[in-house]
Amino acid sequence: LPQRLQGSAESVWNEYITLAMKYQPLNLGQGFPDFHAPQNVTKALAEVSQSPNPLLQQYTRGFGHLRLVKALSTLYSKLVGREVDPISEVLVTSGAYEALYASILGHVDEGDEVIIIEPFFDCYEPMVKMAGGIPKFIPLKPKESPSDSITSDDWVLDDNELEGLFNSKTKAIIVNSPHNPVGKVFTQVELERIAELCKKWNVLCISDEVYEWLVYDNKKHIRMCTLPGMWDRTITIGSAGKTFSLTGWKTGWAYGPKELMVNLQMVHQNCVYTCSTPIQEAIAIGFEEELSRLNSSECYFNSLPVELKAKRDFMFQFLKDAGMKPTLPEGGYFMLADWTALEHKVDLATESDKYRDYKFTKWMTKNQGLQGIPPSAFYSEGNKKLGEDFVRYCFMKKDENLAKAAEIFKKWK
Ligand code: PMP
Ligand code: GLN
Numbered sequence: 270l271p272q273r274l275q276g277s278a279e280s281v282w283n284e285y286i287t288l289a290m291k292y293q294p295l296n297l298g299q300g301f302p303d304f305h306a307p308q309n310v311t312k313a314l315a316e317v318s319q320s321p322n323p324l325l326q327q328y329t330r331g332f333g334h335l336r337l338v339k340a341l342s343t344l345y346s347k348l349v350g351r352e353v354d355p356i357s358e359v360l361v362t363s364g365a366y367e368a369l370y371a372s373i374l375g376h377v378d379e380g381d382e383v384i385i386i387e388p389f390f391d392c393y394e395p396m397v398k399m400a401g402g403i404p405k406f407i408p409l410k411p412k413e414s415p416s417d418s419i420t421s422d423d424w425v426l427d428d429n430e431l432e433g434l435f436n437s438k439t440k441a442i443i444v445n446s447p448h449n450p451v452g453k454v455f456t457q458v459e460l461e462r463i464a465e466l467c468k469k470w471n472v473l474c475i476s477d478e479v480y481e482w483l484v485y486d487n488k489k490h491i492r493m494c495t496l497p498g499m500w501d502r503t504i505t506i507g508s509a510g511k512t513f514s515l516t517g518w519k520t521g522w523a524y525g526p527k528e529l530m531v532n533l534q535m536v537h538q539n540c541v542y543t544c545s546t547p548i549q550e551a552i553a554i555g556f557e558e559e560l561s562r563l564n565s566s567e568c569y570f571n572s573l574p575v576e577l578k579a580k581r582d583f584m585f586q587f588l589k590d591a592g593m594k595p596t597l598p599e600g601g602y603f604m605l606a607d608w609t610a611l612e613h614k615v616d617l618a619t620e621s622d623k624y625r626d627y628k629f630t631k632w633m634t635k636n637q638g639l640q641g642i643p644p645s646a647f648y649s650e651g652n653k654k655l656g657e658d659f660v661r662y663c664f665m666k667k668d669e670n671l672a673k674a675a676e677i678f679k680k681w682k
Pocket of ligand 1: 479
């Protein structure tokens with residue numbers, strides 16, 4: 270085994286998807302919608318497949334199909350308030366995963382330090398290690414709260430701890446807002462604090478904004494690259510899977526200044542080279558339609574969060590009713606809940622896992638037919654205990670399935 274792969278282990282996704290296939294639980298685990306993606310985009314793909322233009326079934330431009338990079342450039346130029354060049358400042362990737370991979374492999378050298386905020390989307394750590402980098406972790410911690418519920422805004426970084434992580438070896442920090450799994454939408458002040466440290470220590474910011482449209486309660490998603498002095502040191506990552514509820518289409522992108530993007534292009538050209546043409550064409554058509562109604566409530570980017578907020582509120586209530594202590598997320602489509610008040614109803618001893626949240630979620634899958642994700646998967650080895658009291662549920666599910674989940678908790682004696 271090459272050195273860069275030593276210590277690699279199967280991800281929580283592969284393990285829990287196998288578990289779900291075996292036990293067929295109601296699946297609130299892996300994040301994906303169980304309802305139909307917007308018809309205009311899926312119809313566009315059907316039409317592209319029948320197009321008289323034969324080239325739509327062949328290789329397209331390696332760094333991104335022209336129609337799609339143009340649509341992305343139009344959209345993000347508006348959103349970030351500067352001209353984003355479609356050719357040199359946008360890269361289409363195989364999911365946000367590949368955009369993360371290209372950002373990390375394209376910048377991190379042997380021995381470079383990369384700051385990762387815990388809990389973190391689990392692939393950040395192995396990707397940094399694959400590049401020979403050294404991940405440095407800092408946890409978001411929930412403030413002590415006397416009430417039985419808190420919001421994702423109560424999960425905060427310690428300013429001094431953050432400052433202490435930056436040094437001359439720091440190459441990058443990965444920031445994910447809206448956040449998976451906490452649901453935190455970083456505030457202007459929190460982002461500025463990170464931005465100041467990036468500028469002080471000449472650090473790259475990899476800003477994972479795949480849930481950019483999913484914010485609730487008038488919270489505002491702020492793009493890191495729009496902060497003063499940050500465009501030149503930020504790579505922003507998005508996902509069609511999240512934007513159009515098409516996770517199976519595995520299409521994402523990165524945008525940023527061309528001096529940085531060229532490094533991602535090198536990783537991409539030597540690995541994936543070019544993404545699927547018909548899928549990029551269909552996503553471009555989807556973006557063109559949304560661009561024509563960006564300020565209307567009909568725009569999918571505006572209607573989806575309204576639909577999701579109701580699902581979030583429903584889940585928050587049934588988890589509370591069940592005796593859990595959920596964190597109300599301000600963004601994204603996941604909810605963390607402290608399950609420890611239910612411990613007496615669960616036989617953890619039947620599971621042999623090292624961490625209690627793994628035992629809890631496996632026991633629930635097998636005995637109550639409900640799957641969640643163990644959040645310790647989103648912590649570094651030394652901090653996994655911080656995740657053990659929690660479970661992560663996805664509320665991007667049909668109302669009837671959320672109702673079934675509520676029913677499972679209600680019936681559970
Ligand atoms: N970043 C975060 C925070 C995510 O939750 C996900 C999950 N899909 C990704 C990146 C990867 O996105 P994609 O499916 O487009 O590869
Ligand atoms: N982003 C999704 C989640 O967090 C899917 C992750 C995955 O399948 N690797 O559940």
